[in-house]
Amino acid sequence: MLSFARVSIIGMGLIGSSLARAIRVRMPTVRLSVSDSSADVRARVEALGLADDVCDLPATAVIDAELVILCVPVGAMGAVAAEIADDLAEGAVVTDVGSVKASVLAALTAALPAHVHVVPGHPVAGTERSGPDSGFATLFEGRWCILTPQQPGPASRQLQAFWERLGAKVELMDAAHHDRVLAVTSHLPHLIAYSIVGTASDLETVTRSEVIKYSAGGFRDFTRIAASDPVMWRDVFLTNREAVLETLGRFTEDLVALQRAIRWGEGDTLEALFTRTRAIRRSIIDEGQDTEAEDFGRPHGPPAEPADEDPR
Amino acid sequence: MLSFARVSIIGMGLIGSSLARAIRVRMPTVRLSVSDSSADVRARVEALGLADDVCDLPATAVIDAELVILCVPVGAMGAVAAEIADDLAEGAVVTDVGSVKASVLAALTAALPAHVHVVPGHPVAGTERSGPDSGFATLFEGRWCILTPQQPGPASRQLQAFWERLGAKVELMDAAHHDRVLAVTSHLPHLIAYSIVGTASDLETVTRSEVIKYSAGGFRDFTRIAASDPVMWRDVFLTNREAVLETLGRFTEDLVALQRAIRWGEGDTLEALFTRTRAIRRSIIDEGQDTEAEDFGRPHGPPAEPADEDPR
């Protein structure tokens, strides 16, 4: 039995459109009603046939929905919740996919009526792309989705079944703990990637063209993450400030210790750390959270012809 | 016409064995004579048929060679050069593939006789794997190889033709400049990746198992780089100390500025940086230095079955 027969998605970017595609494939009988603030995106969603109804206003899209999923940047969750508050059906479950949870839990609880069930969520899956064309139906398969309800109950159990149906594995967690965990596994890595790419494009002794040519030495890996959506990530750092600063403090401390080891030529210290860090990748592969193939399975051999000038 | 008819490779790890494979494919008439300090590796190289002669001693492998390529960690170059010095043919070209160049140039020049031509080199291509089984023939195709001869001349032109034959693009550069450029595009990224993986496995509030489960949020990208060979990377940091510390200083400065922007909630500063960093990835893809596919083309969808327990 399906947990929800009528689902509404607000925000048809990478995550919203992936959800729509996954629902189409895994729950073809669900009636899907979506909205997006951009007329272009709505037209594109119509053209791709991603939903039964594509509405101009979020409030229209949520009428009658048993499940509403907010797929907008974390900083916009409160405003979107306020826009739909009056039109939500009694007993509807309202969730989201935002990368930060404590601030979203607070914003949704404040904006929404007591007759709906707020169960914040976060699928730990994504790419560096944005928009409705970048989504795909299999994005959540084998990935974890974290739910952070204030109190677990029938609504969070239904939502868990929903995500499992899409191929995800589900874990329940306190919102504040979620934010500390993701500060380590996602927010700090993004911050550092953005930072190093900024540093590298700003040097006097090494040109930008050299940075690009020799990026296969490791740098290019960081540029993928640093190509992620600027607004989404701005909001993440603004709303998960405490946990990010705390984790960043720890990282800086460790980095300074490494710096010292290099300055004093302490080869054993370096080798010991570099040996220890190998094991964790093995575990990630064994857990099915990354590909076993070397170099992420990147194609080797002659590179593809340079892409045509992007007309956008 | 082939630039070299008899080639010798010392060290049959990832890079040495990739070179051997590439030579087999692209220059099948070359007589290839190799050596490795490990008996197991030598046996494996024999079994894989990667060379015409597999010698116990480097000095045996280089007799008569017109080109000798040292494929050992940067810190071992001087000692290996001393071992082969007496057996090199008059006029032989001696090169290497080490990730640092000024220290290798000094070590080779000091150890080798005046009747050979020293032309240090560095193919900017690799993976996180080690050993003779991890190499492949196409590793250098479309990648850059940097040569840092003290003075360009016939030897460096011959070596350039050799690398181009293997599919690489070649650039000549001053050794010190190489070390500054690679500090940015390779050494700093590795240092940071090792550091963040170390930090993440050492926290009190977030368990190691949580770090692994939710690594798809970005962290897993860093674990690939941090799974690279510990000895190779120890040597890189010990021999390129100045340039690495200088670049690290710049990075830390920029990171502290970002930290401050987060602390004071300066959303515009964050968004401006995050927007600027997008362009550089586009350039890397346009230059053929990374795949166009999202998420490096990682497979999405059901993860492969967890690997069998590795018996090693």
Ligand SMILES: NC(=O)c1ccc[n+]([C@@H]2O[C@H](COP(=O)([O-])OP(=O)(O)OC[C@H]3O[C@@H](n4cnc5c(N)ncnc54)[C@H](OP(=O)(O)O)[C@@H]3O)[C@@H](O)[C@H]2O)c1
């Ligand atoms: N990308 C990832 O890897 C990832 C992973 C897990 C979770 N998330 C979370 O998923 C959510 C959506 O991210 P995404 O990657 O799907 O981003 P995206 O592709 O950029 O899509 C963002 C969506 O939010 C809408 N939006 C932006 N600002 C808005 C505002 N002020 N009011 C109303 N709608 C607004 C956009 O509307 P327009 O069409 O008008 O631009 C678009 O529909 C974010 O909360 C993010 O934290 C992302």
Ligand SMILES: NC(=O)c1ccc[n+]([C@@H]2O[C@H](COP(=O)([O-])OP(=O)(O)OC[C@H]3O[C@@H](n4cnc5c(N)ncnc54)[C@H](OP(=O)(O)O)[C@@H]3O)[C@@H](O)[C@H]2O)c1
């Ligand atoms: N990996 C990369 O991505 C990459 C890219 C560009 C350049 N490089 C450079 O390529 C070189 C080789 O790296 P690799 O990735 O091929 O490493 P690898 O797979 O670990 O192979 C290292 C080789 O060096 C030998 N070796 C280690 N210590 C030695 C010593 N003290 N004396 C003599 N031989 C020794 C090893 O012998 P055993 O068989 O006995 O262990 C093995 O043959 C390094 O200088 C590295 O900086 C690496």
